[in-house]
Amino acid sequence: MTPTDPVPTPQQLFRWLDSGRISREQFREAMAVHAREIIQEMEQAHTNPLVAKFNELMNRREAWKWTRKHGELLIREILCALMDEERFTPARWLWNAAHPHIPLHCFFRTRGTPVLRFVEMQVQPQAVTLVVEHGGSETLQPVQERFMLRRNRRTQLFVEHRQLV
Helix, strand or coil: CCCCCCCCCHHHHHHHHHHCCCCHHHHHHHHHHHHHHHHHHHHHHHHCHHHHHHHHHHHHHHHHHHHHHHCHHHHHHHHHHHHCCCCCHHHHHCCCCCCCCCCHHHHCECCCCCEEEEEEEEECCCEEEEEEEEECCCCCCCEEEEEEEEECCCCCEEEEEEEEC
């Protein structure tokens, strides 16, 4: 891990620490980056509470829409599968999606930048096809990607294929 590399997701950092690939100090430094991001978001929410509340309501609406159609367990499974995907930038916010005590709306970002929202989802017993809109900034549009997820022998979803839409 060099200073120019993007910061790995917390899930990757835990795996690297457990395997001995990084030291405890490197782990703490990398996790501090994630902690600073969370603190920045909290400061922005404190600075502009009306926008923060509106964004929260829109995120709740997004989570409710997909939960009503497909159930909370499946949505969490999908988020966990996306969390393990390499080079998927929003994975850094999904690392604790499996924890049922964290509200589902916390993982969606429908307004502002960066964006993370589901555009389309088709669910079959052993597969899920999902179009996700993510990323973006003041100058760049968000990217839409199609993910094909399948269940493995342990019935866990994993990303089989992904492509830009």
